[in-house]
Amino acid sequence: MTKFSTRPLYLQLHDALTERVASGQWKPGPIANEGNLAREFGVSLGTVRKALDLMEAERLVTRRPGRGTFVNDQTAHDLSSRFCNIRTVDGRPVERQFRVDKTEETRANDVERERLGLGENDRVYRIRRLRMDGDRPLMVEDFSLPTALFLDIPDTIPDIVVLAQQNGMVLGKAAERITLEVAAPAVSKPLSVPDNSVVLVLDQVIHTLLGRRAIWRMGYCHLGHEYTYLAEMS
Amino acid sequence: MTKFSTRPLYLQLHDALTERVASGQWKPGPIANEGNLAREFGVSLGTVRKALDLMEAERLVTRRPGRGTFVNDQTAHDLSSRFCNIRTVDGRPVERQFRVDKTEETRANDVERERLGLGENDRVYRIRRLRMDGDRPLMVEDFSLPTALFLDIPDTIPDIVVLAQQNGMVLGKAAERITLEVAAPAVSKPLSVPDNSVVLVLDQVIHTLLGRRAIWRMGYCHLGHEYTYLAEMS
DNA sequence: CCAGATTTGTTCGTATGTATC
DNA sequence: CGATACATACGAACAAATCTG
Numbered sequence: 001m002t003k004f005s006t007r008p009l010y011l012q013l014h015d016a017l018t019e020r021v022a023s024g025q026w027k028p029g030p031i032a033n034e035g036n037l038a039r040e041f042g043v044s045l046g047t048v049r050k051a052l053d054l055m056e057a058e059r060l061v062t063r064r065p066g067r068g069t070f071v072n073d074q075t076a077h078d079l080s081s082r083f084c085n086i087r088t089v090d091g092r093p094v095e096r097q098f099r100v101d102k103t104e105e106t107r108a109n110d111v112e113r114e115r116l117g118l119g120e121n122d123r124v125y126r127i128r129r130l131r132m133d134g135d136r137p138l139m140v141e142d143f144s145l146p147t148a149l150f151l152d153i154p155d156t157i158p159d160i161v162v163l164a165q166q167n168g169m170v171l172g173k174a175a176e177r178i179t180l181e182v183a184a185p186a187v188s189k190p191l192s193v194p195d196n197s198v199v200l201v202l203d204q205v206i207h208t209l210l211g212r213r214a215i216w217r218m219g220y221c222h223l224g225h226e227y228t229y230l231a232e233m234s
Numbered sequence: 235m236t237k238f239s240t241r242p243l244y245l246q247l248h249d250a251l252t253e254r255v256a257s258g259q260w261k262p263g264p265i266a267n268e269g270n271l272a273r274e275f276g277v278s279l280g281t282v283r284k285a286l287d288l289m290e291a292e293r294l295v296t297r298r299p300g301r302g303t304f305v306n307d308q309t310a311h312d313l314s315s316r317f318c319n320i321r322t323v324d325g326r327p328v329e330r331q332f333r334v335d336k337t338e339e340t341r342a343n344d345v346e347r348e349r350l351g352l353g354e355n356d357r358v359y360r361i362r363r364l365r366m367d368g369d370r371p372l373m374v375e376d377f378s379l380p381t382a383l384f385l386d387i388p389d390t391i392p393d394i395v396v397l398a399q400q401n402g403m404v405l406g407k408a409a410e411r412i413t414l415e416v417a418a419p420a421v422s423k424p425l426s427v428p429d430n431s432v433v434l435v436l437d438q439v440i441h442t443l444l445g446r447r448a449i450w451r452m453g454y455c456h457l458g459h460e461y462t463y464l465a466e467m468s
Numbered sequence: 469c470c471a472g473a474t475t476t477g478t479t480c481g482t483a484t485g486t487a488t489c
Numbered sequence: 490c491g492a493t494a495c496a497t498a499c500g501a502a503c504a505a506a507t508c509t510g
């Protein structure tokens with residue numbers, strides 16, 4: 001590996017390999033073994049191992065003794081549902097389907113600039129849609145996506161994980177702030193709950209694996225008695 | 235390190251070192267350097283390093299180049315507040331103070347046995363108290379603690395992290411399920427909110443670092459406009 | 469400010485164990 | 490059983506951060 005930077009080799013390698021996945025050069029499935037990667041990049045086996053261990057912790061790959069190292073399918077249900085903590089009471093992740101997409105492209109407002117770390121003249125796509133659990137309305141979602149990162153927005157919006165993938169990004173960490181609000185009609189109607197219902201407001205920012213703020217989403221969700229919000233801490 | 239088990243050496247070492255902290259043999263502050271630990275346990279430097287790296291990820295120790303490895307003070311504010319995701323709107327963790335403790339010792343009921351993984355005749359301590367942010371009531375908490383793990387329950391209950399420490403345990407991961415409920419008088423009164431207020435119900439199970447379920451807590455919290463719940467996901 | 473000692477961080481190499489095919 | 494690939498463990502060398510005198 002050419003040494004232009006003083007940054008640790010295994011981190012540079014991590015970024016290079018992550019880029020191969022993000023760009024689509026490496027698709028879900030097996031990749032070269034540790035020894036071949038070490039030769040290809042001119043680093044030691046331990047360095048390759050450290051980079052791959054990191055990527056496994058980030059859920060980008062899975063390593064299996066005797067089998068090999070595999071790029072994960074980010075669109076698999078358990079991976080793409082990790083940015084929504086809502087579960088049915090028996091712990092099952094919700095089925096995701098979407099309705100009523102509405103998209104516009106405009107200059108970012110103050111909140112969008114603050115949440116996404118944008119500049120004065122940066123622009124965003126705004127998407128409003130209804131997230132369904134099967135045939136039951138679950139959450140009204142308002143997305144803001146920087147046009148600088150999302151070049152290609154199709155007419156019908158797929159899951160955000162897929163949308164990120166189509167734009168050469170892999171999603172990493174996210175943080176979500178929860179508050180309570182009385183639902184406005186624009187929320188209670190699509191959710192088909194009474195006008196004065198109290199709903200969870202989920203203010204979420206999602207970063208890419210390389211640390212860029214890529215998605216801001218406001219979610220409005222009436223848990224009812226069928227759903228819970230599941231948080232883990234350590 | 236004597237090899238009685240087929241379990242990886244670095245995991246055995248991890249447990250041994252964790253036990254030194256849990257038992258109080260190692261108090262917050264510097265510990266022996268990697269080389270000395272390797273000699274003491276008869277393992278290689280890399281094995282010590284792997285065990286300590288794991289313990290750092292678990293936030294049990296902090297490692298600093300040129301300085302050494304330090305046992306963390308689990309009662310420090312940033313560490314003991316990690317099991318409560320409630321923040322003020324400006325992101326500050328809440329000040330924790332407690333009121334109105336009420337303790338009883340009794341046989342575990344069905345829910346307690348299920349949440350804590352207890353047997354038919356196991357017993358628990360039940361503690362109800364009011365968590366304050368400064369002088370403002372924040373959350374009504376109902377704790378259930380297995381008597382098998384908590385031998386020594388003082389009259390005035392300190393923070394659960396301290397209570398665990400006094401009983402030779404270090405807390406690790408926790409999971410929390412959130413639902414919404416209309417506050418019962420037993421909740422709305424101490425919180426001094428109206429009777430029909432909707433509150434967050436926080437159903438939390440905390441594990442020790444060695445993986446035992448140690449604490450079940452039901453929390454009842456009225457966020458209001460001053461507080462938010464902060465969740466992270468990856 | 470520098471020189472040297474100490475400690476963790478990174479990188480290399482090698483050998484052996486374990487899981488899978 | 491043998492071949493392959495990841496997992497563990499050891500050892501050694503140098504780099505980078507920190508502290509001391």
